[in-house]
Amino acid sequence: METATSVPTRMSTTRRAPEIQTTTGNTFGCLIRFALANIRRRPERFVLSVLGIALAIACVTIVRTIASSLAITGADSVDDVVGGAQLWVVPAAGVHYDNDVRALVADGAAPVITVPAGWRAQRILSGVTTVGNTSVSVRGSSEVPSAEAVLAPDLAARLSVASGGTIDVGGRKLTAVVSGSGESLKVSTELAHALVGDNGWWTVHAPPGAEKRRGLGETFGAAVGLPSATDPSVQPDPGGTGLVYDTVGGSGPLTFEQKYSALFSGKVTSSTLGLISTVGLVLGFVIAVSSFLAAVAERKREFGIMSSIGLADEVLYFFLVESAMVFVAAYVLGVLGAGVAVALTVPGIATLTAWGQASGMVAAFLPAMAIVGALVPVHRLLQQRPVDLLGAR
Known part of the structure; x- marks a missing residue:
């Protein structure tokens, strides 16, 4: 009787590199x-x-x-200026961002306009002044009492002033009110005029119910005799009287603030x-x-x-x-x-x-x-x- 013989099994002779072989x-x-x-x-x-x-x-x-x-600074600066307004009317000389005061500043006098019926507009004086040894953006507002100065927490920290303290603005002693946002010092219109003259802009609110309507800039511009634009890269004509920026009527997915911030970042890149x-x-x-x-x-x-x-x-x-x-x-x-x-x-x-x-x-x-x-x-x-x-x- 024949006995079965076992067939040797072929073993793999492949070996791995030492580092791989010893690794679990x-x-x-x-x-x-x-x-x-x-x-x-x-x-x-x-x-x-x-x-x-x-x-x-x-x-x-x-x-x-x-x-x-x-880009973040640009968007915040425009939002600080425009707020909830639909239109921003800038002077013929335009506006610029001042790195020293960290805010948008007007380069010329606000256009002289007659606000049409139903529209609500506010003229804001804008410029630069010195508080102590620090340059700051100053804006005039009819809502600020003549004896007060309103400043946001960040600006208050820069000026080392607390709410209720005294601040010297243009030789006047004012009571500081720490509130809001932004980097601008808000004072009465009368004091702002003494500091920066007629430099400034307008913020315009559309009639009730028309806040989201397209073409607000063109409508308002035609009524006051000013050109309009929805693109912040469009600059006012130096030989003209001003320009109306429509912050809600632009086309595309980007808002006016986002387009403005893109201009800031684009200058660097x-x-x-x-x-x-x-x-x-x-x-x-x-x-x-x-x-x-x-x-x-x-x-x-x-x-x-x-x-x-x-x-x-x-x-x-x-x-x-x-x-x-x-x-x-x-x-x-x-x-x-x-x-x-x-x-x-x-x-x-x-x-x-x-x-x-x-x-x-x-x-x-x-x-x-x-x-x-x-x-x-x-x-x-x-x-x-x-x-x-x-x-x-």
Whole structure:
């Protein structure tokens, strides 16, 4: 009787790299361990790559933070001026944002108009004065008593004055009333005229029931003899008498305040500073690709061995993981450094909200940069046969 003989089972002889072989857990954990091992072997390259990319990220974050801060400032400034009014009638000389006083200021006398029946308009005098040693925006209001000065908490803090205290404005001792928002000091119309003359603008409310109607600017402008616009980028004619801004009649999804804030941020991103930040971001990307190309050139034999035993995919995944580590470290260092730099250089307009928006925008570019930064050198590597990689010196 013949006895059955056992057929030897063929055992797999595939072996993994030492870093992968000794790692417990899933494949991603293996790749993390493998990438960290390579970073420890070449810490100087990792540090230099991170610093180079972090510097580029910091440049972009600084510019975007300033742009976002100005956008927020622009929207808040327009809202402070317009309030609930539908129309804003500015002088022929226009208005401008004064960085020193942190508010919009009129550059000329408010237009002389006759308000049509049914409309409600308020003339507001606007200019700059000095309180103590601090320049402030001053506005006249018929609603403020002659013995009082109304200022928001932020301005009160700048002037070191408390509600009920005394403040010297134009040589007059006024009682401070801390209330509202914005950065302007509100005084009586008579005192404002003594300080800034006729400079100012009008805010106009539409007749009841017509507040949301389209074409309010054109209707009011035709009645008072002034041109109108819904786009804040349109400037009044210096040779004219003024311009009516329609804050509700514009087309598109953006409000008048959002369009005005876009003008603020656009001045930064389209300036030389914005160009420098873009160049810096490109240079950071070049640094990353160059670093990985150098890493590939040094480790051809190692990756040739991995490819020859069927671990070509791991080569790609390894570079993706290592590039992600480099970019994450550079991102954290870059955005934190940018936050410190902006807080020290422009503390007057820098806000955590603006920094957060800028950091989020920069973070959106990181996955693409990390993938491309790894794929470019790995693609060149995988185009070669394993035997060619093993023969590299």
